[in-house]
Amino acid sequence: xxxxxxxxxxxQTTLPEIGLLGQEKINQAKIVIIGCGGLGSAxxxxxxxxxxxxxxxxxxxxxxxxxxxxxxFYRPDxxxxxxxxxxxxxxxxxxxxxxxxxxxxxxSKSNINKHLNSFSIxxxxxxxxxTKYLLNDYCVIEDKVLVYGSLYKHDGYVSVFNLNxxxxxxxxxxxxxxxxxxxxxxxxxxIGTLNPIVGIIGLMQANEVVKIVTGTGQxxxxxxxxxxxxxNSQFLMNLSSDFSKAKVEAIFNDDLYFDxxxxxxxxxxxxxxxxxxxxxxxxxxxxxxxxxxEPRTYPFSIDLKMPLSQLDPSNLESIxxxxxxxxxxxxxxxxxxxxxxxxxxxQAEVYSLKEGIDHY
Numbered sequence: 033x034x035x036x037x038x039x040x041x042x043x044q045t046t047l048p049e050i051g052l053l054g055q056e057k058i059n060q061a062k063i064v065i066i067g068c069g070g071l072g073s074a075x076x077x078x079x080x081x082x083x084x085x086x087x088x089x090x091x092x093x094x095x096x097x098x099x100x101x102x103x104x105f106y107r108p109d110x111x112x113x114x115x116x117x118x119x120x121x122x123x124x125x126x127x128x129x130x131x132x133x134x135x136x137x138x139x140s141k142s143n144i145n146k147h148l149n150s151f152s153i154x155x156x157x158x159x160x161x162x163t164k165y166l167l168n169d170y171c172v173i174e175d176k177v178l179v180y181g182s183l184y185k186h187d188g189y190v191s192v193f194n195l196n197x198x199x200x201x202x203x204x205x206x207x208x209x210x211x212x213x214x215x216x217x218x219x220x221x222x223i224g225t226l227n228p229i230v231g232i233i234g235l236m237q238a239n240e241v242v243k244i245v246t247g248t249g250q251x252x253x254x255x256x257x258x259x260x261x262x263x264n265s266q267f268l269m270n271l272s273s274d275f276s277k278a279k280v281e282a283i284f285n286d287d288l289y290f291d292x293x294x295x296x297x298x299x300x301x302x303x304x305x306x307x308x309x310x311x312x313x314x315x316x317x318x319x320x321x322x323x324x325x326e327p328r329t330y331p332f333s334i335d336l337k338m339p340l341s342q343l344d345p346s347n348l349e350s351i352x353x354x355x356x357x358x359x360x361x362x363x364x365x366x367x368x369x370x371x372x373x374x375x376x377x378x379q380a381e382v383y384s385l386k387e388g389i390d391h392y
Contacts (some may be wrong), residue, residue, distance in 0.1 A: 037129055037387070049294040054246040056082060061245045062086040064151040066139055066167065068115040069093070070102040070227070071181045072157030072277055074234030076119060077105055080127035087123065089134040090147060091116040139163055141289050144170050153244060155179045155237055165212050168193060168205035169287075172280045173310035175258075180205065181227055181237040188233035191271075192240050193361055202253035203271035206283075210275060229261040283324060301370050303383035306366050307392045311355075318354045322369045323361060331392045334363035340365045345376040354384045363388035 038045070045055045061084050065072050068091035078089055091326035093115050095106045103115075107318040110118050123132045139147060139158075144166060148154060154176055156167050164182065169176040171194050178193040188211050193204040212288040236257070256269040311317050319332065322340040335351070337343075340360070348356070357374070360366040373382045385392070 040129070049248045050246060054253065057246050058083045058242065059085045060287050061153070061241075062088075062151060063153045063155060063241060064088040064090065064148060065155040065157055066090045066163070067157035068119045068161065069099065069157065069159065070225075070230035071183070071214075071234040072155070073103050073105045073115075073119055074182065074231045075155055075238040076381075077123060077126070077158060077242070078235055078238040080123045080130045080132065080156070081128055082172075082238070082242055084129075084241070084245070085129075086131040086133070088151065089116045089120055089132070090137075090139060091119075091180055092138040092379050102225065104227070104231070109378065110140060118344070123157075124143050128351065133279075139166065141284075142167060145174075145191065147187065148176070149174075149280070151176070153177045153179065153241060155241060156179075157181055157234065157237065160218055160291045161212055162289045165287075166289040166331040169280050169284045172204050172206075173284060175201065177246070178204070179237050179240050179389040182232060183230060185225065186229065186260055186262045188229050188236070188259045188261070189231055190236045192244065192251045192253050195244065195251055195253050197251075197253055197334075198243070201273065201277075203255075203273040204275065204280075205240060206280060207267065207271045207273055208256055208273040226261065229259070232259065232261070285316060297363075297367050297384070301367065301374070301382070302363075303382055304386050310384060314355075316354050318351045318356050320356060320358045320369070322358055322365050324365075327361075327389075329387055332360075341389055344367050345373045348373065348377075352377050352380050353382075356380065357385055359385040359389055361388045363391075 042229050044050050046051055055351050068089055076087055076089060095115055095118065096111055097111050100106055100108060105122050106118060112234045114136055117263060118133050120134040123130060135147060137143065148170065153165060154171055156164055156178055158164060161296050168178060177195050180191045180193055182189045196342060207332050213265050240251055243251050256273050258267045258269060318335045319340060320336045321334045322338055322343060324339045326339060358366040360367045363384055363386050366388065370384040373380060
């Protein structure tokens, strides 16, 4: 058995920078990957194949047909199943020397320590801005390394935050972007993406993990690598480590890190598709679309188009006495918009279309 294991990793151990000692470090490493979508699935499969000893996966999401073009380790017959469970099964079948575990509960401020306390290297493969800041702030406070990855259209971003280098921690997310944007920042499901860049960035994250674990190469610290897939260009954004741990702790104590995609939706703010179909011709019902990129056709007429990034509830005064139904593709952006409208108009009758027009 030992000879089979040695043969499995011989292309790595042949490298003088890795060798048997480096492979032993890889085999003993213990990491957690948050997000099992395009970035996370690619990073997880390749890190498992490299021999990482224990990989823990965290993702609450289910496989959707729209995922398959970039989340290539899932199949059409697995649509509707747990991403974390299916990815865990895939790795178990292909990487026998890796201990793989998973969790299907979304990361939140209340449970983050429970999920991440036993790991020193955190791999951020999420597409939630609130979760990214939560992970960053937790890692700064708890002195953990965060391998960061994100996407925006044709651009990918990779960095290693908070690595202990020369007896001090490297820069982190707030050194680049001190606060979370107040306006909605659309994710891949809203603005789209091509599949090659997703795999490229996920593999870059895996590469950073291997370098950190083995102590080889130059990790991407105090800089963010920005890769553009259209021009095949790379740009390094240099960072200074100026945002102190004390400032981060103060933010962490006050911020809720709310993201509607990671929260249970209140039933009182939802309307089911069947119920809306009964009311759709009612003149008292007004439909608002908060979709960023408009679909070619809607299943019904729309009274107002207001992308979530441009949503201003104060502009709804003319229809606020009506029954308002907010719609998007999956019922996530619409729920966020519904919550925002209710904050300004608590007495208004506002609902989010449950599961969106994709399930209408």
